[in-house]
Amino acid sequence: MLRINASGLRLISKSLNVQSVKAVKNIAIDDKDRLSKPRSQIKGVELLRNPSLYKGMAFTVEERQLLGIHGLLPPAVLSQQVQCHRIMENFRREKDDLSRYIALTNLQYRNEKLFYKVLIDNLELLMPIVYTPTVGLACQKYGIAFRRSKGLYITIHDKGHIYDVLCNWPESVVKAIVVTDGERILGLGDLGCYGMGIPIGKLSLYTALAGIYPTHCLPIMLDVGTNNQQLLDDPLYIGLRQKRVTGKVYEEFMDEFMDAVVARFGYNCLIQFEDFASHNAYKFLQKYQEKYCMFNDDIQGTAAVALAGLMTSLRVTGTPLEENKILFVGAGQAACGIADLVALAISRKANITFEQACSRIYMFDVDGLLVEDRPEGQLDGPKNKYTKQSLRPTKNLSDAVEQIKPTALIGATGVGGIFTESVIRKMGQLNERPVIFALSNPTHKAECTAQQAYEFTDGRCLFSSGSPFKPVELNGKTYVPGQGNNSYIFPGVALATTVFQSKHIDEEVFLIAARTLSEQVSESDLVAGQLYPPMKQIQNVSVKIAVEISKYYYETELASLYPAPYDLESYIRDQLYDTTYQSYVPNTWTWPEEHTKPKDFN
Known part of the structure; x- marks a missing residue:
């Protein structure tokens, strides 16, 4: 080729x-090896059904005659700009966000270039539709929203011939895969096969935010069953109607999948893990990170974007990172991932050990403050390194805040409203500029709203959320809440990794991504209360992140593309x-x- x-x-x-x-x-430049046969051979109805080639009514008269589609389209020739206008007019007429999601999905299946043109040109408006929070609703309603199959569905019954299933994918060049087993979709729990909306949405952002070719991207659902009885009873459910397979059989299935991806698409194919249950997410990250080109966005992507927000907040508070006290509410994969990366950043900044850095980080889980000898005991796992000795046990978050006196409060619980008025006011009393991150998705799962955070701290807090909140008007001033969205991180990481064909993705990559993202926040953004660059700049941010990561790849000989x-x-x-x-x-x-x-x- x-x-x-x-x-x-x-x-x-x-x-x-x-x-x-x-x-x-x-x-x-036009084809980039994206098609399995030359363009000259794709004509007529076949061309009109190919979303990578279809241009709608933008085909000229000459093209229609040459390609055998004359008469198959209305006679008018409409530019891409006019088509974009029509799409947005129809978008605004849809009655709700789920209908808008379905309309955009149908456009993606029909006309790829027009879909991405519309998405990029209207990024701030459409991001909440194609990504959080609407994608969560779409996953819950996937049986209704389903129109056409996109991506691969590999079931536990395919164990033993996963490679053969991967060979059914029509594109021979796949550079990036997003995979889920649907066990922990956002903060919504086990959605089984309905979780396929997440890989599809993530890879749409690979293209829109980082310019990775859509035909180089492959969303995959690993269907091993679901423990959600409501789904098993749903006549529209599209997945296996059985309880989840676990244990040795499940792990062998995952091992075979990883090896099959390498056999089919090569060692440089990026595999992004998405929305696996916490225990599996950490296990697979530790097991596969040094063997394959992979990362876990819930652990590492979330960590990087949260660390970037913290780094930006330091420009306002003036407190060095190593002098902050950070209280995490929630001790799952997201919270532990953020804590681990923050501890790594502190250890580098202060030139201390990782264990010493962990002493600045506190955790409050479902059983209360993580301290030794608490009645509920501790569970094995990554959170145990943050267990403290000198604090008393408590299940009251406000009491925990009083004991620790944290400078930053980070929520990753999936429990909406857990940051109560008393907790937020306490943070405001302890700090001139309290840092409050409510990172759980979708919106109704956020630990507090932007309105509550600003109102209960008299507008002094530095706030960030996982899902978008509208600007808040308070005492004659407008506050623009930051959105600690993983989409600031994973597209740039994927871009550098796929372009320069990295062998692995280590933790340093996410430190670089966090630092670079923080550096893109201007002083005017800070004045408006934003801890992240405006969403409309995210494509350029992705490129800047990719540049800095690519430098690291060459410095450490992780890149495979030579000469540099x-x-x-x-x-x-x-x-x-x-x-x-x-x-x-x-x-x-x-x-x-x-x-x-x-x-x-x-």
Whole structure:
């Protein structure tokens, strides 16, 4: 297969005539090896059914005649911009967010480039629809929302021939996989096969926020059953109607899956784990991290975005990271992941051991404050390193805050409203600028609302949430709450990893991502109360994160792409997915307006 990047084209131009170069450009940049057969062979109805090639009514008269679709479309020729306008007009007429989600999903299945063009151009409006919080509702209603299969469904009954199932995927080049078994979808619990909405949504953001080609992305649902009896009784349920398989059989199934991915798509194929139950999430991360190119977004992505928010808050509070006292409410995979990365950052910053850094971090779980000799005892797991000796047991969060006097309160519980008025007011009494993160998704699971956080601290808190909240008006001032959304992190990590073909993804990658994200917050953002850059800047943020991570990959010899590009950022931007329609008429290819024409193309 022909694979030529922009640098290669410049070399070719020196030895080929201009007409030949135009033909090569048309193949190399337009197709990028994304199709299983040449474009010239895809015509007629087959082309109209291919979402990667379909342009709706933007096909010109010449294209319609050449491609055998003349008469199969209304006669008018509408530009992509007009199509975007029509999509948004219909979007606004939908009666609720679930209907809007379904409408956008149908567009994605029908016209890929138009879907991503609309999403990118209206990012702040559409992100809550394609991602949290609406994606949570869509997963709960997936039996109703389901229209067309997207991605792969691998069941426990496929154990022994998972590789064969992967071979059924039509794209031979897959660079990124998002996989879930649906056991812990957001804060909603076991949704079984309905959890497929999460991998699909995440990979949509891979493309929209990081420019990774959609045909290089593969969402996978590992269906091993569900313990949600309501789903098992649901006549619309699309998954296996059986209880979850656990134990040795389940672990062998996962081992086979990881090996099958490598056999089918290579060692450099990125595998992002999403919404596995806490005990499995940590186990698989420890088991696979150094053997495969993988990461767990719930643990590491959440950790990086929360750490970035903390780093940004230091510019306001003036308190060094190592001098903060941080209380986590919740001790699951998200909380422990954040705590571990924060402790690693503290240890690097203060030049102390990881264990010493852990002394600055406290945890409050379902049984209360994590202290030695509490009546409920401790459970084995990653939270135990944060057990304290000098504090008394308590199940009252306000009492725990009084004992610890934390500078930052971070919630990752999935329990809506656990940050009560007394808790928030106590944080305000103890700190001039209290840091309060309510990170649980979706919105109704947040530990407190933005309104409550600002109101009970007289507007002094530095607030962030997992799901979006509207700006808050208080005492004549407008506060714009930050959203500690993983989408600030995982697209950039994936972009660097897929472009430079990293062998592994270690914890340093997420420290780099957190630091780089924090550096993108401007002073004007801080004045408005934001701890993260505006959502409309997230594509550029992803590129900046990818650049810094790629430097690390080359420094540590984790990258597999050699020789290393001279200008990493330019090389990354050359690889990004282009949402503009391309011409199908021979010898009419032109450089998209937003790209700069190379100097040696005349």
